[in-house]
Amino acid sequence: MGLPKIVVLGAGYGGLMTITGLQKKLNENEAEVTLVNQNPYHYVTTKLHEPAAGTLDPDYARVNISDVIDERKVKFIQDVVTKIDKDNKEVHLKGASEPLKYDYLVIGLGSAPETFGIEGLLENAFFIRDLNGVRKIREHIEYQFSQYHQVDESKRDELVTIIVGGAGFTGIEFVGELVDRIPQLCREFDIPREKVRLINIEAAPTVLPGFDKELVDYAVNYLEGKGVEFRINTPIEQCKEDGVILKGGEEIKSATVVWTGGVRGNKLVEESGIETMRGRVKVDQYLRAPGHEDIFIIGDSSLVINEENERPYPPTAQIAMQQGQNVVKNLVAILRGGSMEPFKFHLKGTLASLGSHSAMGIVGKKKIYGKPALILKRLNDARWYFIIGGLGLAMKKFKL
Amino acid sequence: MGLPKIVVLGAGYGGLMTITGLQKKLNENEAEVTLVNQNPYHYVTTKLHEPAAGTLDPDYARVNISDVIDERKVKFIQDVVTKIDKDNKEVHLKGASEPLKYDYLVIGLGSAPETFGIEGLLENAFFIRDLNGVRKIREHIEYQFSQYHQVDESKRDELVTIIVGGAGFTGIEFVGELVDRIPQLCREFDIPREKVRLINIEAAPTVLPGFDKELVDYAVNYLEGKGVEFRINTPIEQCKEDGVILKGGEEIKSATVVWTGGVRGNKLVEESGIETMRGRVKVDQYLRAPGHEDIFIIGDSSLVINEENERPYPPTAQIAMQQGQNVVKNLVAILRGGSMEPFKFHLKGTLASLGSHSAMGIVGKKKIYGKPALILKRLNDARWYFIIGGLGLAMKKFKL
Numbered sequence: 084m085g086l087p088k089i090v091v092l093g094a095g096y097g098g099l100m101t102i103t104g105l106q107k108k109l110n111e112n113e114a115e116v117t118l119v120n121q122n123p124y125h126y127v128t129t130k131l132h133e134p135a136a137g138t139l140d141p142d143y144a145r146v147n148i149s150d151v152i153d154e155r156k157v158k159f160i161q162d163v164v165t166k167i168d169k170d171n172k173e174v175h176l177k178g179a180s181e182p183l184k185y186d187y188l189v190i191g192l193g194s195a196p197e198t199f200g201i202e203g204l205l206e207n208a209f210f211i212r213d214l215n216g217v218r219k220i221r222e223h224i225e226y227q228f229s230q231y232h233q234v235d236e237s238k239r240d241e242l243v244t245i246i247v248g249g250a251g252f253t254g255i256e257f258v259g260e261l262v263d264r265i266p267q268l269c270r271e272f273d274i275p276r277e278k279v280r281l282i283n284i285e286a287a288p289t290v291l292p293g294f295d296k297e298l299v300d301y302a303v304n305y306l307e308g309k310g311v312e313f314r315i316n317t318p319i320e321q322c323k324e325d326g327v328i329l330k331g332g333e334e335i336k337s338a339t340v341v342w343t344g345g346v347r348g349n350k351l352v353e354e355s356g357i358e359t360m361r362g363r364v365k366v367d368q369y370l371r372a373p374g375h376e377d378i379f380i381i382g383d384s385s386l387v388i389n390e391e392n393e394r395p396y397p398p399t400a401q402i403a404m405q406q407g408q409n410v411v412k413n414l415v416a417i418l419r420g421g422s423m424e425p426f427k428f429h430l431k432g433t434l435a436s437l438g439s440h441s442a443m444g445i446v447g448k449k450k451i452y453g454k455p456a457l458i459l460k461r462l463n464d465a466r467w468y469f470i471i472g473g474l475g476l477a478m479k480k481f482k483l
Numbered sequence: 484m485g486l487p488k489i490v491v492l493g494a495g496y497g498g499l500m501t502i503t504g505l506q507k508k509l510n511e512n513e514a515e516v517t518l519v520n521q522n523p524y525h526y527v528t529t530k531l532h533e534p535a536a537g538t539l540d541p542d543y544a545r546v547n548i549s550d551v552i553d554e555r556k557v558k559f560i561q562d563v564v565t566k567i568d569k570d571n572k573e574v575h576l577k578g579a580s581e582p583l584k585y586d587y588l589v590i591g592l593g594s595a596p597e598t599f600g601i602e603g604l605l606e607n608a609f610f611i612r613d614l615n616g617v618r619k620i621r622e623h624i625e626y627q628f629s630q631y632h633q634v635d636e637s638k639r640d641e642l643v644t645i646i647v648g649g650a651g652f653t654g655i656e657f658v659g660e661l662v663d664r665i666p667q668l669c670r671e672f673d674i675p676r677e678k679v680r681l682i683n684i685e686a687a688p689t690v691l692p693g694f695d696k697e698l699v700d701y702a703v704n705y706l707e708g709k710g711v712e713f714r715i716n717t718p719i720e721q722c723k724e725d726g727v728i729l730k731g732g733e734e735i736k737s738a739t740v741v742w743t744g745g746v747r748g749n750k751l752v753e754e755s756g757i758e759t760m761r762g763r764v765k766v767d768q769y770l771r772a773p774g775h776e777d778i779f780i781i782g783d784s785s786l787v788i789n790e791e792n793e794r795p796y797p798p799t800a801q802i803a804m805q806q807g808q809n810v811v812k813n814l815v816a817i818l819r820g821g822s823m824e825p826f827k828f829h830l831k832g833t834l835a836s837l838g839s840h841s842a843m844g845i846v847g848k849k850k851i852y853g854k855p856a857l858i859l860k861r862l863n864d865a866r867w868y869f870i871i872g873g874l875g876l877a878m879k880k881f882k883l
Contacts, residue, residue: 141671215632218672222622222629229622232615271541272618 086115089414090174090185092164094120094148095128096400096467097381098191100407101414103471106156108415117158117183119176123148125471126214128193129400130464132253135217135341136260137225137268138439143480145214151471164192167355169375187377187417189410194346194383194398197361199286203322204248208342211253220341224261227338228272241336243279246327248319249344250285251292252435255302257343258283259438262309281311282335284327286318286344291435298443301452305437346398348384360386363395368425369413370406379413381406387428400467402428434460486515489814490574490585492564494520494548495528496800496867497781498591500807501814503871506556508815516556517583519576521563523548525871526614528593529800530864532653535617535741536660537625537668538839543880545614551871564592567755569775587777587817589810594746594783594798595762599686603722604648608742611653620741624661627738628672641736643679646727648719649744650685651692652835655702657743658683659838662709681711682735684727686718686744691835698843701852705837746798748784760786763795768825769813770806779813781806787828800867802828834860 089105091098102118109116125146133139148159160183166175167190173182196212198204209220227242234242247258262281269276283290283306290313291299303313314329321328326336348362357364357372363386364372370385372378382403386395396402405428413423434444434456442456451459461482469477489505491498502518509516525546533539548559560583566575567590573582596612598604609620627642634642647658662681669676683690683706690713691699703713714729721728726736748762757764757772763786764772770785772778782803786795796802805828813823834844834856842856851859861882869877 215629215673219626219629219633222626226619226622226626229615229619233619273615 086112087186087418088184089114089116089187089189090183091116091118091189091191092120092167092174093191093193093382094118094122094125095191095193095382095403097403097407097410098189099125099151099471100404101189101191101381101410102152102157104408104411105414106153108411109156109418111156113418114414115158116156117160117185118148118152119160119162119164119174119183120148121161121163122214123161124214125151127464127467131211131214131217132257132436133260134214135211135220135257136264137221138260138264139482141214141218143482146468146472146476146480150476164351167351169355169357169372169378172377185377187379187414189379189381189414190349190352190384191380191382191403191407192349192351192384195349195362196342197345197347198342199344201319201322203324204319204342207322207324208248208340210342211257220339224339225268228268228274231272231274240278240280241325242338243274244326244335244337244339245279245281246335246337246340247281247283248322248327248340248342250283250287250290250313250315251343251345252433254283254285254343255291255306256436257341258306258311259436259441262306262311263438263440265310276310279310282314282337283311284314284317284319284329286316288316290315294433295445295450298445298450298452301443302435302437305441305443309438346383348386352380352384363398366426369423370410370426379410381410387426389428396428399433401431401433404467404470405429434463436460486512487586487818488584489514489516489587489589490583491516491518491589491591492520492567492574493591493593493782494518494522494525495591495593495782495803497803497807497810498589499525499551499871500804501589501591501781501810502552502557504808504811505814506553508811509556509818511556513818514814515558517558517560517585518548518552519560519562519564519574519583520548521561522614523561524614525551527864527867531611531614531617532657532660532836534614535611535620535657536664537621538660538664539882541614541618543882546868546872546876546880550876564751567751569755569757569772569778572777585777587779587814589779589781589814590749590752590784591780591782591803591807592749592751592784595749596742597745597747597761598742599744601719601722604719604742607722607724608648608740610742611657620739624739625668628668628674631672631674640678640680641725642738643674644726644735644737645679645681645739646735646737646741647681647683648722648727648740648742650683650687650690650713650715651743651745652833654683654685654743655691655706656836657741658706658711659836659841662706662711663838663840665710676710679710682714682737683711684714684717684719684729686716688716690715694833695845695850698845698850698852701843702835702837705841705843709838746783748786752780752784763798766826769823770810770826779810781810787826789828796828799833801831801833804867804870805829834863836860 127144130144134141163177175182196210318330319327320330328334353359364380365386370379383398409426432446436442442460443452465477465481468480527544530544534541563577575582596610718730719727720730728734753759764780765786770779783798789796809826832846836842842860843852865877865881868880
């Protein structure tokens with residue numbers, strides 16, 4: 084086969100956007116397109132806080148890759164990437180004896196938790212990262228609650244104290260879901276509601292750092308009204324098996340610590356020899372790794388500077404999707420001899436859900452709150468299903 | 484108050500039958516009737532294997548005591564009995580500074596697990612005993628499954644290996660439910676069905692010892708067809724944190740061991756100085772503790788000999804209910820100066836469910852199998868709700 088080989092690593096927002104775009108734009112005889120992903124499914128990362136809290140069946144956050152790829156145009160390999168060898172233009176896979184050759188590589192391998200050096204975090208905290216992880220969070224919380232009546236009274240409080248580290252988007256969305264789930268857990272396990280504590284701890288001087296103050300206040304008031312305790316300006320110093328130690332020495336006992344405090348790039352990118360900052364690669368205007376015209380990096384492992392404030396755009400689904408679209412255009416241009424188009428991020432808006440009954444955020448320049456915001460957020464979820472799987476998938480997964 | 488004091492300990496089948504009978508038969512000025520129970524609810528022990536497996540919402544196996552007692556006639560105390568002082572005719576309660584005086588005491592405090600001296604069983608096994616316990620079993624199993632994809636491959640098998648010790652009624656009914664739940668757990672946690680093992684281990688040379696052979700064969704074939712592994716003639720020698728060691732030394736690794744191998748009487752009865760055999764009291768013909776005309780013992784702590792084979796009747800809901808009815812008659816006779824009636828057990832039948840789709844057993848002298856048996860079993864559950872709470876409760880709890 085003499086066709087140029089395009090290999091896409093990861094079926095996240097960026098990777099799937101690339102794949103579905105390529106299979107739409109390219110003819111069968113233009114390139115050999117391969118997708119590698121460790122699971123046979125894509126999961127909707129922006130919804131993971133819901134199955135983590137137990138308010139959504141994890142299947143609603145999952146899309147089988149076989150349902151969205153066109154097998155005549157894309158080859159899917161379910162495997163784990165173990166090494167990117169840019170000098171030989173190969174990718175090593177855990178389950179394959181031969182490495183996978185590429186002419187063009189698109190890396191969309193997502194992120195890893197950023198622990199900021201907090202002792203014990205990787206060992207003792209949970210992370211909202213993938214379907215297996217969030218199912219475990221949900222089961223872990225339920226298991227703690229189920230033991231409430233069977234342990235000594237002095238041990239009960241920590242079983243039903245849940246600490247969420249980080250009050251960024253994921254943290255806020257997760258506590259929003261969880262605080263809606265708690266009354267149900269209390270009924271199910273005969274635990275008085277007032278015994279359960281949900282504490283959101285944030286090192287920055289505000290919840291949702293960098294976000295509009297009016298919206299932040301709305302979120303905080305809403306969630307405090309439901310019983311969430313916020314501790315801002317409060318770095319966690321250590322995460323232990325049975326809770327956390329805050330800066331200054333205060334200890335909070337808790338059987339469940341979920342860390343949402345930040346992400347860094349995937350270590351495979353770092354290990355490949357590409358220059359990174361906290362695992363993320365400052366890509367060129369075409370989203371390529373500096374000095375590597377054949378490697379595009381999209382999603383959480385890429386770093387794009389917002390020229391307005393000279394700070395990196397935060398890693399979001401929205402930017403990953405737009406990056407995927409850009410890579411598709413540019414790969415088609417390369418194959419067909421056209422000219423490439425620089426990547427420019429268009430922020431359409433930002434919406435954070437606050438559990439099953441409210442949300443808030445900015446759409447265009449307008450602030451929105453409450454049920455309308457929630458409906459918009461859910462429509463936006465449906466839009467993603469529509470993009471990758473058409474109307475059928477959008478209908479199947481849509482839940483208001 | 485000069486009224487005779489009747490105190491009923493425990494709101495199980497026997498205790499509730501006694502209470503609902505007394506409040507029907509007695510006038511308000513004939514006796515002061517008190518019920519003591521540690522929970523504010525009764526649970527239907529014969530259904531506990533279902534919430535333990537996760538196939539039934541635990542609330543369907545629970546009845547609030549306030550919904551079935553007539554507060555004008557019965558006083559309910561939610562407390563834990565710590566001591567029965569038969570010499571002073573008092574019962575000590577954990578939460579009360581003054582002991583509770585009685586003239587007539589009805590003990591229906593249920594059973595404790597019989598471990599037959601198996602090392603580590605009390606520490607490491609689960610028991611199908613009460614609502615809190617079965618919720619924990621369900622959550623424990625789910626929690627193990629949720630970790631499957633997150634542990635090293637060498638550790639996975641034991642997470643999804645479940646051992647049920649004892650193949651008596653509870654053991655068989657539990658594996659029947661669980662084997663129906665497993666496919667659902669496998670879908671939920673993306674685990675291949677063939678990886679999950681459900682092993683029922685029994686020391687006796689047969690499943691359901693003492694039961695009709697044809698019915699035993701039916702149950703075993705049905706359950707084996709669904710994937711249950713039976714190990715009969717196989718005593719468990721030790722129960723460890725990570726599995727069991729069988730007689731002869733074979734070890735089976737398992738994250739979940741549920742023991743259903745037998746019960747003994749409640750230790751409070753033994754500690755009160757009444758003579759017991761494995762915690763159970765060989766009661767007289769009126770169900771009284773030998774030498775104590777004021778103490779009736781019913782349910783799992785009482786021992787009644789079947790004159791046909793000179794062996795004790797096994798402790799069942801059926802016998803406890805009939806004992807409750809007998810005690811009501813005899814207490815009324817004592818209060819009104821009538822003559823007491825000896826207890827005689829009438830075995831109406833025995834039905835064991837085999838999951839959500841089948842059951843088997845004997846009704847009268849007839850063997851029944853499959854769906855008809857299951858329907859009869861469920862009607863029998865409904866009958867109990869009807870007896871204690873009337874048609875409204877029966878309708879509310881009935882599920883075919």
